[in-house]
Amino acid sequence: xxxxxxxxxxxxxxxxxxxxxxxxxxxxxxxxxxxxxxxxxxxxxxxxxxxxxxxxxxxxx
Numbered sequence: 001x002x003x004x005x006x007x008x009x010x011x012x013x014x015x016x017x018x019x020x021x022x023x024x025x026x027x028x029x030x031x032x033x034x035x036x037x038x039x040x041x042x043x044x045x046x047x048x049x050x051x052x053x054x055x056x057x058x059x060x061x
Contacts, residue, residue, distance in 0.1 A: 001056075001057045001058075002054055002055070002056050002057075003054070003055040003057070004052055004053065004054055004055075005052065005053050006051065006052055006053070007053060009047045009053055010045075012033075012043070012044070012045035012055075015033060016033060016034065016037055019031075019033060019034050036057055039059065040057045040058060040059055041058050041059055041060045042056065042057075042058035043055075043056070043057055043058075044056045
């Protein structure tokens with residue numbers, strides 16, 4: 001699955017590292033990227049030349 005948007009770019013690896021250190025299991029939000037990382041076989045993010053963002057989530061069955 002590819003999710004495209006035109007929002008502000010970010011560093012996926014840095015965000016995952018920061019979130020893994022401060023995730024509150026009782027929080028109402030902020031765990032989506034961590035959950036995606038746990039269930040996906042491959043998770044990547046890139047910024048394209050036309051200033052779009054692409055989040056790639058791969059799960060092999």
